[in-house]
Amino acid sequence: MDRLRDGDPRRIGPYRLEGRLGAGGMGEVFLGVSAGGRRVAVKVIRAEHLSRPEFRVRFAREVEAARKVGGFYTAQVVEADPEADEPWMATAYVPGPSLREAAPLDVAGVRALGVALAEGLAAIHACGLVHRDLKPGNVIMSRDGPRIIDFGIARAAEATALTSTGAVVGTYAFMSPEQVRADTAGPASDVFSLGCVLAFAATGRGPFDAAEVPGIVHRIVSAPPDLTGVPAELRPAIAACLAKEPQRRPSPGEAARLLAASPRGTGRRAVLAGGAAVGAAAVLGVPALLWWWPGDAGGEGATPLKTPRPVVLAGGPVATVRLAFTPDSATLVCAGAGQIWRWTVATGRGTAHELGGEGADQLTALSGDGRLLATLRGNGPIQLWDAATGSRRRTIMPEGRMFTKAFSADGRTLATVGANGIELWDTATGRRTGTFAPRSGGTFHLAFDATGERIAAVGSRGHVQIHDLRPGRDIENAVAGPVNVLFTFAPDGRTAATDVVDTTGRDAYTIRILDLRAGTPRRDLVGHEGTVQALAFSPDGRVLASAAGDGTIRLWETGTGDHFATLEWEKSDGTALAFSPDGRLLAAGAGSSNGRVRLWRFS
Missing domain, CATH: 1.10.510.10 (Transferase(Phosphotransferase) domain 1)
Known part of the structure; x- marks a missing residue:
């Protein structure tokens, strides 16, 4: 409790004020004492808001709401006068820290x-x-x-x-x-x-x-x-x-x-294949990585895929943030919460490197070749990490930095958002190589094309700005209309995919293929029944994979817009997707705290 200030009232209603308990945007709270010595918390509207009717209405509604609830887990209303010249409410004083x-x-x-x-x-x-x-x-x-x-x-x-x-x-x-x-x-x-x-x-x-x-x-x-x-x-x-x-x-x-509920001793995964795998997961108590290989013919819409046979390995991050394959498609790299995981595709064996507190960034950037990570924690610098060893390469310190960042596919350039706009950095030297101004509001998402010569910036209002780094200018009218959050270039650079908000309410979860040369939508892909969380093109651009909150991954033929397969997936709070460079593997990682990663091999 703080002392009363010079301009503070000494009495409100029947209560003598003894000190200040706190203040917020709308009101101030004082410690009051009744004539009989009962202590109460007295809330009033700030003086600067007394002349505004909307604040009086909100205060009266607060009094009504607090009176309705009562109960053991709230502070009981003792008395109130929301119609007074200076409206006030007294509640039971609850001593203790917040x-x-x-x-x-x-x-x-x-x-x-x-x-x-x-x-x-x-x-x-x-x-x-x-x-x-x-x-x-x-x-x-x-x-x-x-x-x-x-x-x-x-x-x-x-x-x-x-x-x-x-x-x-x-x-x-x-x-x-x-x-x-x-x-x-x-x-x-x-x-x-x-x-x-x-x-x-x-x-x-x-x-x-x-x-x-x-x-x-x-x-x-x-x-x-x-x-x-x-x-x-x-x-x-x-x-x-x-x-x-x-x-x-x-x-x-x-x-x-x-x-x-009491914690379960066998960890979070309930279905494991093989007695040895069950023992490993139960003893280690960690999430599991599932590798999916072709098996017998099976499920709905899975024409080019066979029902996969799971092989469970103990290991995996708490949450998957980004996925990428090495250029030879032999290694899957996963950026997790404060960790780097690497699995050899041929054997399914994985290793992990702990990055510590500085590497715990839920918006970690991972280069498309699986070579570099970029993390930002609090007010510290951006840290660049070697994904193969878990060692720190160098630090980058943009001015007024924000968490949004992205690598070019080859990892040579890092784009960041800060006080100077969108800045480009040479990852080999840590030097800034360029900057350009975002067109609208805060930048929520950055994405390079396959060549690293163009970059898309998705603003807070869904405007997509595509900037060509060679002449250093924006490409006008490449994307018509606002998008939601996601945006990814196709390998040919002429098309892209995004998720859009359908204002008609008919198809709430729509994916749109865009023609960037004409600046027009090419086709809409509809079928998901939950928020679209990730998009990834196959290396030849013929297939688009989409993951959503409905617990499915859908595969679409980009040339026709036909949906040809549905893969059962996690109902997670986020998903990372990645195709291998040879186009034969698709990996998905769950953003929720279960650490599940799956790999599908195309037959």
């Missing part, structure tokens, strides 16, 4: 906190409300259990006015993807925030932390959560809460049961 001050907690502490918060959210949702701002600062760690406070932006689940669809309201680092996109945020949005809060409780940092807001937004919408440091027995429950799609998240009650 979770922001108390974290990190041990495993038992995170479990107990998670179960309690889930029960609190269930009570809030039972009243027809959505909190929408669950964060460490709004969780008070009292002696008899945590309390959820601050219903300043809570709303009815069916509300459509004020701070509902179309307005981004909340604290970015703990927002759900639907909140970031200003879509309807229902009870599942609070569950996503719960996952963020529990990851913070376990590690002292958020799972989507970045240096600036555009980086946070990009990670929430497009990147898997960074669960580095989260104990293995907590990851399944937290990862489930952090599913990108609301319908895939557990209810608060289900989240509480997941958190309360």
